[in-house]
Amino acid sequence: MNATNPVLTDLADEAEVAVPAVKAKPMTAVEQRLREVQDTFIRRWGEMGQTWGINRTMAEIHALLFIVGMPLCTDDVMERLHISRGNSSMNLRALCDWGIIKRLHKRGERREFFESLTDVWEMFSIIAAERKRREMDPVLETIKQCQEMLGEQALGKAAKLDPVQITRQRLAGMEDFMKVTNKVFQQFVGNAKSGLTRVVKVLLKAF
Amino acid sequence: MNATNPVLTDLADEAEVAVPAVKAKPMTAVEQRLREVQDTFIRRWGEMGQTWGINRTMAEIHALLFIVGMPLCTDDVMERLHISRGNSSMNLRALCDWGIIKRLHKRGERREFFESLTDVWEMFSIIAAERKRREMDPVLETIKQCQEMLGEQALGKAAKLDPVQITRQRLAGMEDFMKVTNKVFQQFVGNAKSGLTRVVKVLLKAF
DNA sequence: CTATAGTTTCAGTACCTTTTGAAACTTAAG
């Protein structure tokens, strides 16, 4: 993977010829090593994001800010990830909207910096809350709606194999599940680290 | 949503003219109502699937089999969802591979039928296990790999603001989180309904 | 006010995923 020329590894085009580094301050061996590590992490995080329905670049930007652990500006992100200004800007904004990165003004600096939340538990908590709201709640609502539509109209026939009965049962089963899942999600919200570790402790003890 | 002509609602092209129903046995009012309900559910489930990185059609097929609650054959699925044979076939296979629907041979029938698992908890359990394996495990492995790469080489300088130190801390934080999450997922596997409800009871009591 | 540094937006393009439809394949029965 990092076979050929480890010097200019910067996450994008590995097959590229090692450009003579236009205005490069050289970078020590340790710095190179660190960069490789960070890039490995970023790449993997991007891949995972994708399979969970999060666009790869957004996940990568977040991974970058998280793993580097210091504020970066738009241009830093662009250069490091080889993406355009527009892309960078949009995704940084989206991440801010999610609340898992923060804008940061430096005294005497014109441009803005961005910083990831530090606490992984808190980040997860925020994401869980938001996805619950956006994705589980609507399903629950739809189920309720379906149950109403199936209400008392055809309830007379209680024959065990009646298709209506079956669908009723399925809806009920799903509702049951979603309600409980929702509750669990809710426990996470606002509890962040403390709450979560408590949850986890309880869980692990119970088994 | 179900404004105009509720008769031929079959989930696909709502703007289409109501074709005189080529070989239709007419369908009672109750049957129509049931179909509407099922379609509503299917549609929503498909949408949700998409935001979780599952292709919409696959989610819809699963929703169909689940909500109808009786075995359907490939052609049933094709007709009901207005999708091609190839598409239907591929996705049915994929769902079987996941293990959340089952193949079913009917005596004296040539073609195959498919049936959803009934127990929502069991389905979730299966999905959770598989996604853990496919998506969390690789991340954990990458983190370990990163930690090794960052091993003892540059460990000398323990200055609090050393970039290497920061990245080390971030990796550790993420590892911590992923390990625990993994554990929780593991509790679900093979425990299905009984295990899960137990988990949930424990959780809800603790808060 | 103008000049400058930086950010956001967006139409067009590139890329990737999904779907189709038809051909190849499989299986069961005669």
Add this chain to the structure above:
DNA sequence: CTTAAGTTTCAAAAGGTACTGAAACTATAG
């Protein structure tokens, strides 16, 4: 063996999503 019913595969096309680059915009300093 042949025929028929059904299933799977896959190249090509459609459909979507994400990215770019440049123009429009905003804010700050002089």
